[in-house]
Amino acid sequence: xxxxxxxxxxxxxxxxxxxxxxxxxxxxxxxxxxxxxxxxxxxxxxxx
Numbered sequence: 287x288x289x290x291x292x293x294x295x296x297x298x299x300x301x302x303x304x305x306x307x308x309x310x311x312x313x314x315x316x317x318x319x320x321x322x323x324x325x326x327x328x329x330x331x332x333x334x
Contacts, residue, residue, distance in 0.1 A: 299307070 298304075
């Protein structure tokens with residue numbers, strides 16, 4: 287079993303990776319909203 291001292295660095299991802307993961311989380315919310323909006327618009331305007 288491994289013990290960590292208070293002075294040991296935390297096992298956190300680098301700043302760039304955290305920014306990329308945050309962007310992907312936003313994309314996971316934005317993509318379904320765009321798909322639903324496009325389906326609604328396609329049904330509202332079937333002649334387009």
